[in-house]
Amino acid sequence: MVVNLRGLNMSGNSVAHDQYRLDFKELDGRLVPDSPSWLSENRQIAFSEFENLGFRTTKRANERWKYTNIAPLARTGFRYRFEPNEDVVTIRSIRELLPWHEDWTRLVFVDGMYSDLLSNPDNNSSDVYVGQLREAMVDRSDVIENSLGSLVSYSKDGFLAANMAFLSDGAFVHVSNGVSPRKVIHLIFVSTGDEDPMVSYPRTLVLAGSGSDMTLVESYVGLLNNSYFTNAVTEVLVEDGSKVEHYRYMKESQDAFHVGTSRVQLGRDSTFSSSSFSQGSSIARNDLGVTFNSPGSSCSLSGLYQASDSEHVDSSIDIDHASPNCSSDQYFKGILDGNSRGVFSGKVLVRPEAQKTIARQADKNLLLSEGARINTKPSLEIFADDVVCSHGATAGALADELMFYMMSRGIDEKTARSLIVYGFASEIIDKFNLAPIRDRIECLLLDGSDFQ
Amino acid sequence: MTNPKVISRTSSDKELNSDYKYGFVTDIETDLAPKGVNEDIVRLISAKKNEPEFLLEWRLKAYRHWLKQAGKDPDWAKIKFPAIDYQDIHYYASPVQAPQLESLDEVDPELIEAFNKLGIPIEEQKKMSGVAVDAIFDSSSVATTYQESLEKAGVIFCSMSEAVQRYPDLVRKYLGSVVPYSDNYYATLNSAVFSDGSFVYVPPGVRCPMELMTYFRINAEESGQFERTLIIADKGSSVSYLEGCTAPMRKSHQLHAAVVELVALDDAEIKYSTLQNWYPGDKNGEGGVYNFVTKRGKALGNNSKISWTQVETGSAITWKYPSVILQGDNSVGEFYSVALVNNHQQADTGTKMIHIGRNTKSTIVAKGISAGKGSNTYRGLVQIMPSAQNATNFTQCDSLLIGDKCGAHTVPYIDVRNQTARMEHEASTSKVSDDQLFYSMQRGISEEESHYMIVNGFCRGIFQELPFEFAMEAQQLLRVNLEGAVG
Numbered sequence: 029m030v031v032n033l034r035g036l037n038m039s040g041n042s043v044a045h046d047q048y049r050l051d052f053k054e055l056d057g058r059l060v061p062d063s064p065s066w067l068s069e070n071r072q073i074a075f076s077e078f079e080n081l082g083f084r085t086t087k088r089a090n091e092r093w094k095y096t097n098i099a100p101l102a103r104t105g106f107r108y109r110f111e112p113n114e115d116v117v118t119i120r121s122i123r124e125l126l127p128w129h130e131d132w133t134r135l136v137f138v139d140g141m142y143s144d145l146l147s148n149p150d151n152n153s154s155d156v157y158v159g160q161l162r163e164a165m166v167d168r169s170d171v172i173e174n175s176l177g178s179l180v181s182y183s184k185d186g187f188l189a190a191n192m193a194f195l196s197d198g199a200f201v202h203v204s205n206g207v208s209p210r211k212v213i214h215l216i217f218v219s220t221g222d223e224d225p226m227v228s229y230p231r232t233l234v235l236a237g238s239g240s241d242m243t244l245v246e247s248y249v250g251l252l253n254n255s256y257f258t259n260a261v262t263e264v265l266v267e268d269g270s271k272v273e274h275y276r277y278m279k280e281s282q283d284a285f286h287v288g289t290s291r292v293q294l295g296r297d298s299t300f301s302s303s304s305f306s307q308g309s310s311i312a313r314n315d316l317g318v319t320f321n322s323p324g325s326s327c328s329l330s331g332l333y334q335a336s337d338s339e340h341v342d343s344s345i346d347i348d349h350a351s352p353n354c355s356s357d358q359y360f361k362g363i364l365d366g367n368s369r370g371v372f373s374g375k376v377l378v379r380p381e382a383q384k385t386i387a388r389q390a391d392k393n394l395l396l397s398e399g400a401r402i403n404t405k406p407s408l409e410i411f412a413d414d415v416v417c418s419h420g421a422t423a424g425a426l427a428d429e430l431m432f433y434m435m436s437r438g439i440d441e442k443t444a445r446s447l448i449v450y451g452f453a454s455e456i457i458d459k460f461n462l463a464p465i466r467d468r469i470e471c472l473l474l475d476g477s478d479f480q
Numbered sequence: 481m482t483n484p485k486v487i488s489r490t491s492s493d494k495e496l497n498s499d500y501k502y503g504f505v506t507d508i509e510t511d512l513a514p515k516g517v518n519e520d521i522v523r524l525i526s527a528k529k530n531e532p533e534f535l536l537e538w539r540l541k542a543y544r545h546w547l548k549q550a551g552k553d554p555d556w557a558k559i560k561f562p563a564i565d566y567q568d569i570h571y572y573a574s575p576v577q578a579p580q581l582e583s584l585d586e587v588d589p590e591l592i593e594a595f596n597k598l599g600i601p602i603e604e605q606k607k608m609s610g611v612a613v614d615a616i617f618d619s620s621s622v623a624t625t626y627q628e629s630l631e632k633a634g635v636i637f638c639s640m641s642e643a644v645q646r647y648p649d650l651v652r653k654y655l656g657s658v659v660p661y662s663d664n665y666y667a668t669l670n671s672a673v674f675s676d677g678s679f680v681y682v683p684p685g686v687r688c689p690m691e692l693m694t695y696f697r698i699n700a701e702e703s704g705q706f707e708r709t710l711i712i713a714d715k716g717s718s719v720s721y722l723e724g725c726t727a728p729m730r731k732s733h734q735l736h737a738a739v740v741e742l743v744a745l746d747d748a749e750i751k752y753s754t755l756q757n758w759y760p761g762d763k764n765g766e767g768g769v770y771n772f773v774t775k776r777g778k779a780l781g782n783n784s785k786i787s788w789t790q791v792e793t794g795s796a797i798t799w800k801y802p803s804v805i806l807q808g809d810n811s812v813g814e815f816y817s818v819a820l821v822n823n824h825q826q827a828d829t830g831t832k833m834i835h836i837g838r839n840t841k842s843t844i845v846a847k848g849i850s851a852g853k854g855s856n857t858y859r860g861l862v863q864i865m866p867s868a869q870n871a872t873n874f875t876q877c878d879s880l881l882i883g884d885k886c887g888a889h890t891v892p893y894i895d896v897r898n899q900t901a902r903m904e905h906e907a908s909t910s911k912v913s914d915d916q917l918f919y920s921m922q923r924g925i926s927e928e929e930s931h932y933m934i935v936n937g938f939c940r941g942i943f944q945e946l947p948f949e950f951a952m953e954a955q956q957l958l959r960v961n962l963e964g965a966v967g
Binding site for chain 2: 396403419
């Protein structure tokens with residue numbers, strides 16, 4: 029039998045914008061002297077891949093981007109920022125933007141560049157390292173060489189290839205075997221933007237040693253209201269018996285483009301939980317993939333996505349059950365207003381060897397306006413028989429009965445509406461175990477109502 | 481339907497690996513066009529059928545469009561097969577006997593024998609009340625029964641070629657109005673070279689007095705069959721149409737690219753049931769029919785209803801998405817499906833419900849059963865357009881896995897563009913539960929029999945949607961096709 033693969037080789041009509049070529053040359057010239065050779069090589073390969081792939085805008089055989097049109101992103105020549113724009117960012121200005129707690133260990137990146145001034149790293153003990161990737165490449169070169177890029181393949185995806193090609197720094201979190209850092213680790217990526225469209229390439233590598241336990245927060249925010257592009261990649265390697273609690277908070281500026289790719293690999297009997305909040309922008313995409321490589325582990329993914337006006341928010345969740353006795357649970361909710369559009373595509377793949385898999389998947393959506401639109405595609409691909417898998421999806425408007433109930437009790441329409449929306453979202457909000465994040469989201473949802 | 485058609489059996493080990501029951505070749509002189517497709521072949525088909533000018537034009541437009549698509553056959557479905565050589569197919573094959581026969585006596589006895597083997601005893605059926613059969617043997621309609629009593633009610637039920645001659649205005653008005661010639665690769669090819677099919681027109685206010693039934697059968701070696709069926713239910717009318725399929729055993733793959741179009745005007749109702757049991761190929765995945773079919777209904781009028789019910793147990797590959805365009809206000813679309821794959825069968829099937837009118841409602845219930853090394857995919861689209869105020873959809877797709885070498889996939893696409901819509905989708909996948917098996921086995925029922933019972937129960941809701949005779953047959957079909965899957 030010949031596999032009918034026609035179409036997969038077509039790279040589409042898009043190639044990388046010239047701006048990227050200029051910037052890559054410049055950046056490469058600056059980085060090569062200090063970079064380890066393996067990294068320089070990888071970056072070169074990644075860039076040539078990126079030149080071929082570009083950002084594919086064709087619809088044909090481009091299922092992963094079926095409902096998200098990246099043409100506006102692909103035709104713009106986003107510039108790389110070589111000099112940091114640190115002076116506009118202060119502790120005070122970022123505190124306003126994101127979940128905040130004084131005690132948290134924090135790494136702050138401004139336009140993709142590490143800010144010594146704003147960060148509060150934790151890299152003194154041998155047990156825990158929370159710091160710059162660039163520095164760690166000197167001290168812990170072996171570990172990084174083995175793990176960086178091990179979960180993302182940039183040969184098929186222009187976004188991943190570009191991130192690798194422009195990799196100059198990033199966040200590195202390494203927790204040794206059996207260690208449980210007391211403090212929450214907060215990675216903050218702020219974009220300042222500019223008159224010209226700028227791009228940044230946040231990169232995060234997390235290694236959770238066996239038997240460790242950590243809580244990690246990633247925040248992506250925009251400081252000024254302009255158009256920029258954040259192309260983020262996060263890799264999380266969860267080793268045997270460890271536990272990682274992960275949160276992702278995304279609120280880029282309204283005109284921004286955000287394509288975030290996270291890849292997680294779970295070791296034996298490990299636990300991974302992730303809750304994300306995604307606020308729409310021009311394009312806000314949260315692409316999360318979890319692979320079960322060893323038996324006995326479980327993951328629970330939840331998320332709330334919200335968009336209004338002409339924003340676009342896209343959640344793409346991929347779960348690969350490659351081992352037996354694992355369980356996964358996805359619970360996502362969307363709130364769409366104005367002329368916004370929400371996209372959810374959740375895929376569960378259960379490979380033949382992954383017997384005794386339990387997989388659940390649910391996506392519920394609330395449409396608040398005439399112009400709002402949702403595309404949801406929860407899919408199951410199952411090759412093992414002794415499994416319990418299910419999925420569900422719903423979409424609907426605010427129930428008139430609920431509004432009537434509230435308003436007949438003297439609550440004005442606006443407040444009633446935001447209370448119902450809040451009620452809808454609260455199931456997901458409750459999954460954020462950290463109060464600062466919960467408060468932040470509550471604040472956003474109840475904005476403008478008397479209950480703030 | 482009476483017993484002869486029912487596949488009855490007693491299970492014995494020898495029969496467990498039984499080969500396809502309907503694999504035989506009828507030796508009839510066939511009028512074959514040379515292999516391959518080009519404009520001349522399209523013209524030849526049209527000329528053979530003495531078609532009016534507009535139809536030839538339409539076929540040629542389709543053919544030219546198809547040429548532009550060359551090499552772009554759909555590749556998004558979860559199916560694998562060697563590339564099809566479209567020039568290695570006979571596009572026209574017709575039994576030499578002229579199709580216009582008044583009585584069965586004039587039909588070649590060998591042909592009648594073939595039908596009897598198929599379990600369609602025409603003589604007997606003539607006596608049976610309530611079912612008229614339009615038997616399609618390869619591409620030409622050979623015998624049509626009950627024509628007269630239908631005529632009395634004003635219902636037109638004839639072959640497509642006949643309709644083209646006798647009712648060119650209706651054909652011209654509705655052909656391609658639901659599935660345009662440019663719709664998809666296979667539908668385009670079909671539009672260019674379609675050979676024959678059924679045509680039904682139910683006039684306003686008429687309730688079709690009997691269930692209409694057609695048998696399709698592919699016969700001539702390596703001839704693809706390209707049927708075109710068109711059913712029109714005029715205002716306030718209703719019709720139930722049944723389609724049953726079997727095909728003889730073949731060594732090389734056979735392409736079947738049919739198109740079915742349904743049009744329901746105001747207050748009209750069409751129920752279309754399919755039982756598909758074409759040759760699925762042998763246990764090693766050799767041979768078998770490629771069933772690449774485009775079926776679509778347009779609930780054009782207000783308060784109209786279109787309902788698809790299908791039981792798909794055959795074919796090496798099924799690529800089929802019976803859909804409903806809910807254009808009229810308050811129109812209803814339904815899709816009930818059982819798809820079974822065993823051995824190396826592949827099925828990528830589902831439905832599309834496109835809500836356009838206000839207060840439109842659709843229901844989708846799909847049951848997939850995978851056994852052996854089969855791959856079964858539900859792929860569906862529910863689209864609620866901005867104009868579809870208060871549309872509702874309910875979707876349920878369940879999959880049952882038997883054995884650890886098969887696959888069951890669910891790929892629903894949901895596109896909601898109107899906030900007043902209520903859309904619910906749920907799906908589950910599991911194996912036959914050990915508890916249920918234990919329960920029935922400890923009561924002395926064999927493992928195999930228990931499986932049949934449980935699978936039957938799993939599909940019960942769909943079978944109930946079928947006309948009674950079909951429901952009985954569907955159960956038997958399921959049982960035959962599950963053989964060898966258990967234990």
